Amino acid sequence: MSITVVGSIAFDAVSTPSGERERMLGGSAVHFALAASFFDEVSVVGPVGEDFGDQELAVLQRRGILTQDIERIAGGRTFFWKGVYGADLNQRETLETQLNVFERFEPKLSQRSREAEFLFLANIQPDLQRQVRADCRAARFVALDSMNLWIEIARESLIAAISEVDCVILNDAELRQLTEEPNLVRAARRIRGWGPQAVVAKRGEYGAALLTDGGFFALPAFPLEQVTDPTGAGDCFAGGFVGYIAAQAREGAEIDHGLLSEAMAYGTALASFNVEEFGTERVARLTAEEIAERVGALAAITQLRERPVSLRG
């Protein structure tokens, strides 16, 4: 088993109440790959420019991530995003987006990337997602992220892409916008009607919810006293989530509601580490022991102890 991710590889400029970074490694594929690398071999598909150096590649390679499908475009510049977060970190404003090499990106997958059994289609143009999906014929489990932009300008393509995957991972405002259904349970059912067996609603500081035909499961975000930079948290969630599924499927586990629920804990844990520091800083030096410890702590703070109580009818 192995995992392929297609998405952005970026330089991010970020300002948060904790400080700022002018130019740090980022992008959905990078965040996903670092998180998923704790569970399985990951191959990254995406373009970079000539400004993307060995130093950036080394961050991925040190985690054993396969980088041969990172295409360096001659004369190009790497995707650049600049944003600023508000005081409570729930709001962010995009100040600048330079698509650069992403403007004409055509995913080219090596044999190795095409043979992956797990695939994450990070937030890119939905027709590109469909193309990569079609290339990965061996994929047993495909998850997809998207954003409000594609819901607004490429809705039909996005729905077509969604109909070809197993799991949709969106934030809950996007789920509502996409389905035009304010109730989350009904919104998720509508999406499952298009094809996917599972819908994950990302809820920022409130955590995440999973909705499948097998039921509902939810976890709060791991409580942190210091959130430094939320950039990439959703992709780290996806990396922990898909990574865990891949790791357990490798051992013969069935991909059902129970397994996806367990995977939510690993997604939550990876996302919580990611936001502790800027960009990829924290996850890049994370250890397996720290992940296991945080999942245990998450279990402890969500475990509902039941004790008999006498109720007055």
Added chain:
Amino acid sequence: MSITVVGSIAFDAVSTPSGERERMLGGSAVHFALAASFFDEVSVVGPVGEDFGDQELAVLQRRGILTQDIERIAGGRTFFWKGVYGADLNQRETLETQLNVFERFEPKLSQRSREAEFLFLANIQPDLQRQVRADCRAARFVALDSMNLWIEIARESLIAAISEVDCVILNDAELRQLTEEPNLVRAARRIRGWGPQAVVAKRGEYGAALLTDGGFFALPAFPLEQVTDPTGAGDCFAGGFVGYIAAQAREGAEIDHGLLSEAMAYGTALASFNVEEFGTERVARLTAEEIAERVGALAAITQLRERPVSLRG
């Protein structure tokens, strides 16, 4: 043991995407009392006008709630609130508030109400909350709710009131506003520094979080396909929460982080029933069996199953 609640007794006019009601029984003390009545004897303290009839009293009395401290003001009219909810029910707008008999409310507690060991100070002017708190010398556990209005116009009184209770139950925007601290963990610690051992952050459709010196605990809201009217959900949460604590304390349980965590499940369950129908309609005919069943379902959808996984360091 028994429970006293002081708060509003109201007629509400509500419009939601599911429909509307022109004049229905409501008010924080009413919602709290109905929810708490499944756990212990509850006495309601609050004023009503001459327009408040036996029919309304009977809704409380049918649940065994003590109504002798519901003071009927001669020539007065009952508190009236009119509001409209947006499509996703997270936003509501107050269209009209008639304080009426609340304008000159001075709580008068009978011996029975004063002797309660559990006290809920629902959202009323903080100096009145302090007065009731002082009257209830036998109270072992006092919880307090408030709102943005008092944070804005009576902040010092509110902080004084908070310093005299065991538990603060506020929505998370109010916690942030009150403490001027965007991080929930730090906001709760600041409030605990004023005196209370526990802080509950109500998060609407995302559920609720508990923060004590003993740790953090969170539950999602119970997922519902149809939310009809959120009015009173927070007070029903408080009723289930305080009620459960009272019921277990009656059996000798210690009031610690573990007990409060369990109580969160009962708060969540009662709130979830409340929103299924307008006003008090659903909780007024709820059964103990339905509560037990929902708490069991809530446990099932939040229980994190742990399975060994091999991580790549």
